[in-house]
Amino acid sequence: MFESLSDKLERAFKNVKGQGRINELNIANTVKDIRRALVDADVNYKIAKDFTDRVKDKAMGAQVLLAVSPGQQMVKIVQDELAELMGGSMADMNLQGNPAVILIAGLQGSGKTTFSGKLANYLKTQKGKSPLLVAADIYRPAAIDQLKVLGEQIKVDVYSEPENKNAVAIAEAAIKEAKAKNKNVVIIDTAGRLAIDEAMMAEVANIRQAVQPNEILFVVDSMTGQDAVNTAKAFNDKLNFTGVVLTKLDGDTRGGAALSIKYTVDKPIKFVSNGEKLDALDVFYPDRMAQRILGMGDITSLVEKAQAQFDEEEARKLEKKIRKNQFDFEDFMTQIQQIKKMGNMKDLLGMIPGVGKQIKDLDIRDDAFKGIEAMIQSMTPLERANPDLLNGTRKARIAKGSGKPVEELNAFLKQFEQMKQMMKMMNKMPMGMGKGMRP
Secondary structure, three states, rough: OHHHHHHHHHHOOOOOOOOOOHHHHHHHHHHHHHHHHHHOOOOOOHHHHHHHHHHHHHHHOOOOOOOOOOOHHHHHHHHHHHHOOOOOOOOOOOOOOEEEEEEEEEEOOHHHHHHHHHHHHHHHHHOOOEEEEEEEEEOOHHHHHHHHHHHHHHHHEEEEEOOOHHHHHHHHHHHHHHOOOOOOEEEEEEOOOOOOOOOHHHHHHHHHHHHOOEEEEEEEEHHHHHHHHHHHHHHHHHOOOEEOOOOOOOOEEEEEEHHHOOOOOOOEEEEEOOOOOOOOEEEEOOOHHHHHHHHOOHHHHHHHHHHHHOOOOHHHHHHHHHOOOOHHHHHHHHHHHHHHOOOHHHHHHHOOOOOHHHHOOOOOOOOHHHHHHHHHHHHHHHHHHOOHHOOOOHHHHHHHHOOOOOOHHHHHHHHHHHHHHHHHHHOOOOOOOOOOOOO
């Protein structure tokens, strides 16, 4: 995510890093390189120029702090301006009403239907809501089927009328259905087209008029860059939407859409969606995204993802087992499953400060744990609970069952034992030293 932009911004800061102080010449060179980096990232030139003009004005007027180097000072100015460019602060959802109504709009192929499922899952699991999904795309039968499949996966009801060709009537009937079934959020997935046309715009506007939604979320494929911004402006002129959702951000190395949309339509980015997994949806925090763009990582989001997956009571039980040196393969498998639920592995590692740059060229697959899981799954329950039982005969059987050579199994067993010892040492630390590193 944003690898190319991050690299170019880092090179731009070299103009002031190592300098004794900020001066007009090194500021001019730096902002010129920053502007070029933004334009290369598919940010509109006018937006890039306004941005760098503000950076230059702040840098020229900055008080020189004795404890901060000129390079650090410039990075901080750019970080603050990037966050402001993308909205400044996190924008909450308006979920007032019974039910609250959320209208989803966007072009065909932008990821509206998948996002609708992800949003329903987020509101159900993170906000304690009881959502109803509504299939209001009357032109594409596959959209109705897709929404039903998503609804089954997350155990959320889907309202549809496959024979009805009146999207407004479907939306109105769905709200009545939600009230009858005590659903407190209605998410309406509307039809899209391959390009903007009057019929599509009129239909979404008519649904909006009929149901008076709390939120109108415009879903846009971030990989389309500046085209995404132009499409957002056209939709906003017609619908006056309340927020933007950026999809496929994991495949976009430029980032022009994320950096330009708020400036262009003056509406906040509320969510970013990566991949097809239904829990791969993140609330958008401009300040955290600015940190990631500048290669600073995003520890806050990483901790939040971990907290969402790790049960406090289970963590206490695990700590007791570690202290008694009873951590086994069953426990290890549970930890792997929880880590996998946190999201894309490379994306997670990129949230650790300084790591993103180191792994940008590495191919870190989501199935990185597959071999380890196969080896553990080839063990009997008794062997998983008692690693010391693994003699030569048992190892040969496990290796054969997992499709791995015995040498690889032995290497894993050695690493597992080293990890157990390290975890035990951490838990022997005085209170406050090892605590923050425990599972």
